[in-house]
Amino acid sequence: MGVINVVATLVIAASALLSTPASAIETKSYYGYATDLKTGEYLYTEVHNHQYDGDRWLSGTMKFYAPDGRFMGDKALDFSKDAYIPLVTFTLGGGRYQDSITAISAKSVTVKTKRDKDIETKRVARQKNLAADSGFNALLVDNLDDFKAEKSVDLSLIVIGRRDFYRFKAVPKGQLDFAGETAIRISIQPDSLLRFVVDPLNVIYGLESKSLLRYEGISNILDRATGKPFNVRIDYRVKPDKAPAKLPGL
Numbered sequence: 001m002g003v004i005n006v007v008a009t010l011v012i013a014a015s016a017l018l019s020t021p022a023s024a025i026e027t028k029s030y031y032g033y034a035t036d037l038k039t040g041e042y043l044y045t046e047v048h049n050h051q052y053d054g055d056r057w058l059s060g061t062m063k064f065y066a067p068d069g070r071f072m073g074d075k076a077l078d079f080s081k082d083a084y085i086p087l088v089t090f091t092l093g094g095g096r097y098q099d100s101i102t103a104i105s106a107k108s109v110t111v112k113t114k115r116d117k118d119i120e121t122k123r124v125a126r127q128k129n130l131a132a133d134s135g136f137n138a139l140l141v142d143n144l145d146d147f148k149a150e151k152s153v154d155l156s157l158i159v160i161g162r163r164d165f166y167r168f169k170a171v172p173k174g175q176l177d178f179a180g181e182t183a184i185r186i187s188i189q190p191d192s193l194l195r196f197v198v199d200p201l202n203v204i205y206g207l208e209s210k211s212l213l214r215y216e217g218i219s220n221i222l223d224r225a226t227g228k229p230f231n232v233r234i235d236y237r238v239k240p241d242k243a244p245a246k247l248p249g250l
Contacts, residue, residue: 026052029250030236032062033243037216037231042067042242044221046234047250055210056083057138064092064221065248072221073097077134083142084135085109085158092222099160099220101132111160122163130165132158140170140186140203141210147172147184148207154191167191173202179213179237181206188217206237213237 032046044067050060057079064072073092081087081104089100096116103110108123109132131139136157143153153170173185188201201217214237219230 025058028052031239031247031250032234032236033238033240034219034221034230034232034234035240035242037233040240040242042240042244043219043230043232044072045244045247047248049250050077055141059086060134062134063248067244069244069246069248075134079135079138082135084131084139086133086135088133088160090133090160090220097222101158101160109158111158111163113161113163120163124158124163124165127156127165129153129155130158131155133160137212140205140212143170144184144205144207144210147186147205148175175207176204178204179206181208183207183213211236 027049029047029049032048034043034046035041036043045065047063047065048060051058059079060077062075062077064074066072073090075088075090078087085101085104087101087104089098091098096114098112098114100112101109102112102121106126108125109130110121110123111132112119112121129139139155140147146153147170150172152172154167155170156165156167158165167190169189169191171187171189173187175182175184177183183204183206186203186205188203190198190200199217201215203212203216204214205211206213213235215232215234217231219232219234221230221232222228223230
């Protein structure tokens with residue numbers, strides 16, 4: 001074998017090693033069906049596409065559509081810096097409304113909000129058990145064993161729109177059969193004066209799938225009529241009867 005062929009063979013072999021992942025990256029695609037928590041009116045559809053390395057959430061996108069198929073907004077997530085705090089950009093209204101996390105360090109998280117031409121940036125100090133945006137879900141999943149043991153978990157959540165963090169207590173509320181598996185209810189209760197103005201969030205997680213099956217509480221999508229967030233029930237396994245017959249593509 002000539003020198004050139006030997007070099008070529010080594011280059012190809014090295015390229016193959018570099019391009020072969022240590023473990024397979026899996027993409028999960030699914031819908032979230034959002035209805036009004038009080039009236040049951042269908043409000044919007046979430047289209048999820050996320051990448052996982054085993055149980056570790058790597059990145060993903062969420063797109064939001066009105067019942068008539070109108071595109072409402074989207075979110076991009078990147079968990080490369082922190083398992084519970086993603087670099088995130090959430091956009092509504094064609095870019096007029098935007099929440100984002102632009103930097104993450106050992107001491108702080110940089111959040112940015114845009115409301116039309118009004119742009120504000122702030123650094124939020126790191127806290128114990130701190131999560132932000134959809135990283136809240138990853139933190140709860142990692143504490144499912146505590147919830148199964150009927151233990152509460154103290155945590156803090158960055159609310160990007162308010163450019164601050166708030167303390168919560170996640171309290172298990174018992175197990176149930178839901179959407180084909182054994183699941184657990186968890187109440188996410190404000191652990192400060194916030195409890196007087198904000199209702200608890202209620203979630204159901206599958207214990208086998210380690211997946212969020214239902215969410216009840218304030219939405220990150222705004223009602224165009226009022227400018228305020230919807231109060232929603234979002235199902236991720238069970239499709240409501242009022243869901244549109246034709247859904248956006250996954």
